[in-house]
Amino acid sequence: xxxxxxxxxxxxxxxxxxxxxxxxxxxxxxxxxxxxxxxxxxxxxxxxxxxxxxxxxxxxxxxxxxxxxxxxxxxxxxxxxxxxxxxxxxxxxxxxxxxxxxxxxxxxxxxxxxxxxxxxxxxxxxxxxxxxxxxxxxxxxxxxxxxxxxxxx
Numbered sequence: 001x002x003x004x005x006x007x008x009x010x011x012x013x014x015x016x017x018x019x020x021x022x023x024x025x026x027x028x029x030x031x032x033x034x035x036x037x038x039x040x041x042x043x044x045x046x047x048x049x050x051x052x053x054x055x056x057x058x059x060x061x062x063x064x065x066x067x068x069x070x071x072x073x074x075x076x077x078x079x080x081x082x083x084x085x086x087x088x089x090x091x092x093x094x095x096x097x098x099x100x101x102x103x104x105x106x107x108x109x110x111x112x113x114x115x116x117x118x119x120x121x122x123x124x125x126x127x128x129x130x131x132x133x134x135x136x137x138x139x140x141x142x143x144x145x146x147x148x149x150x151x152x153x
Contacts, residue, residue: 023102030095037088044081064153071147
């Protein structure tokens, strides 16, 4: 493990303090990225609810061209949310790997048993990706179905 200054000039406690500061910074970055990911999903849900309400209102009023435009906007919104959500999740995952590494180093330095945060997340990464892909595939199918319905009326 390399210290920020030569070992002859730096007490070992300072290196641990530096590791803890780096861990705190990495955790803050991870937390921010994870929160932004959830905000993207929340904004999508609100926007989708507004669009769905407008779509149903347009269908009830027999304004099929407006309903088709709203369905196309919903389709574009779903695709944009999927792309932005993937970017945010990738940033959060890379930040988590840094947190995992630093947490392991601090635990070794302090000679304490890790609290389980350093367990491999490889087995956990597949499930959210599969669930996300499944949900967005379903939403995309609904968007496409709504668009086709409005265009064929």
